[in-house]
Amino acid sequence: MQATTQTKTKYLQAYEKQMNMCIRCAYCFEQCPVIKEVQWDTDGARGKVILSYGLLTGELKPSQYIADKVFRCTFCRDCLDKCPSKIDILKIIENARAELVNAGFASDTHNYIIQNIKKTGNIYGDTEVIFQTQEGTTPLFIGCQYLGRPNKTKKYIKILEKLGIKPLVHEEICCGFPMEVLGFKEDYEDHKQEFKKKFPHDTAITFCPTCTVFLNEGHNIPAKHVLQVILEKLPKANLNMKVTFHDPCDFSRGLKIIDEPRKILEKLGVDIIEMKHTKQNSRCCGGGGGILMTDQALSNDIAKKRIREALDTGVDTLVTSCPTCETTLKKAAQEIAESEGKSISVRNIEDIIWMGLKHAETP
């Protein structure tokens, strides 16, 4: 038995107890999209916790190699569900990332995005990416992903207006989630203050699942996702479609929103054929946690696995409710269609809702 000297780390120290609670049972292997794809223990959730522990104790020194492993996570939240000790694995990974960034191992692409947010308030580094302000009664937080997809945003706003909701739209800055998740904690602390000034509301409707989670968890704003609001007011329609639904991780595991999109589709006359892994147990699209910027091949492999599950349902349309999922899954579907000749169309739920409203049954 050897007594080791405790090393002080800036961020991980606070998670020492959590890491001691991890008994390394590997239950987090069950559906971790990274280890399922890569098949190396180091790359899975348990591996990242062990690496974090090594950084904490000083048995491991920060390195580019360790950074590559710790940043190889989609933040799909499945490990949080599977961990029987309910350890906050993602917080440990997030803080290990902060240690690594602090030690100079941030990736260029992540750094670029963070600098963009600091300079312009959004991930694109483009001051022109703003949305037309409008007066209203319900504060709307659009978020970077939807600011970069103005047609989708317009569609959602029109849907809300058709349902009698008047969204209040004004200039906004990124919620700060990329700073937090990519390990730029000091930048986030400054940004958080700025965010409060720019978004001084105590309630919000949001479009992006990740922003919704982060407004709730990071800013303590009880934000509602737009689908929760839409469900309350949506009229019935009969689109006579058959689709499968992909639950975004931040939706089903983060916000525990599982029934709402299904009830919306049901109201619109859309049948859902569920995939093998669905709802709380849904598989990741491969697009989260910053992996899309640093490990596109892995992200794509994970997305293709999901598309294959969708193809197994026999339907020709996959519907989802997250712009990142839509992007990664569309790319994977296209590649599978080209290489294997099996095709499935990937659509965001707002398209279906918009279509439904056009065909809505008049009361």
Place this chain on the structure above:
Amino acid sequence: MNLDHQKLREIVGEENIRDNIADLYVYGSDASVHSKLPDIVIRPGSIVEVQKIMKYANENKIPVVPRGAGSGMSGQTVPLSGGIVLDMKQMNNIIEIRPEDVLCKVEPGVINDELNQVLKPYGFFFPPTPSSGKICTIGGMIGTNASGNRSVKYGATRDAILGMKVVLANGDLVTLGSNTKVDSSGYQLAKLMVGSEGTLGIVVEATLQISPIPKIRAMGVANFNTLEDAGNMISQTIAQGITPSMLELMDNIAITAVNNAQGLNLPNVAAIVIFECNGMIKETVEYEIHQIKEICKNNNGAGVKITDDEQEMTILYSGRKKLFPSLSKYGEGLYTTALADDMAVPMSKIADTVKKIHTIAKKHDVVMSAYGHCGAGLIHTKILMDTTKQTQWQGAKKAVKEIYDYVHSIGGTTSGEHGIGFSKGPAFKREKQDSLEMMRAIKKALDPNNILNPQKLMDSPNDWLTATPLRYQITQ
């Protein structure tokens, strides 16, 4: 260690070799308390690759430790002598399913639950059901002779092994066992490999006996205010000739832990017993489950509930399913350590053993739970303690020794299903002192250079506490 990395790269390819300190650090531990770095981690993808690796390792006297999910609790996959860790997870093909012969053939990296998902459409399942079934590999189950909650009816992995292909220490490939349920043809070497913890050969294919999925299932639960009542209920159930498919006990510490970790609302009693019966005939299952219900009542069981509703059965069993890792939530500053974790005792001694465990734990200022597949005589325990304190480790060491001395004194055995590794080495060597030389002779015959998972089982160090650096920070 003088390893020819280039030669190994040529065997399995660059993408299947890792030797960065970060990988070695991760592969240096499992769910036990120990840690020791390997020199290299290799991921073979075929039998031929395993043969080439073993031939090279044998010629150069390099230790080789096979590893599945790395979820073992006794340090089986901790490479005490360094060398090569063979990560077998990539060899995960289901080779064939033969329902007509009631068997299947798989590679060692197949995950237990994934095999069962594939078997399900055929109407079959692989009976050993460890709590870690969703992540543990068949190879790991063979290594430790894993069993799980259905062992009371179906036995352990050894009972479900018909044959296997094994790569020996020198790289030779041998086929052991047969494709038949009975086999009287000489030494049962396939069975010998089960529970050998990678010390005799590398299992590269296994022939498994499968069972038809029972059509009818019912489950029940009963609460007991004394451990004696719970123990008597278990003992009487088995003695009356009832064959439950599950008979599980949870003590009060285990109950508190799952309530804290899983947010369950289990009653605060001395023990809960969960039981299940299954079969093909409804009347038989109903008869047996009601018989157990009566035995519960006769032994002062309270809150007795039986159900055949799938959802209710899942809820009933959810606490037990995730109990081991939930123990970390028992109390602030107490962390779960996998020590003295799976002794088996004669059925009539279950209650006495559980009480003895609690007494010894109190004496040495640690917390110990007792739970497990008591219908098979198996008791799981874990030591909960402040792992940052030297004194706690010393107390744990004394508790472990005293508990095993008691278990041996009543005719029990050191490990029921997790295996020995080296955490349980000292107790195992005391228990099996008469046969250690026989085991060493077998080991020497099959592995003369002692490269296969050395320093485990009969060759494990005499003091588990100082055998490796512990994977915890000890600061006080």
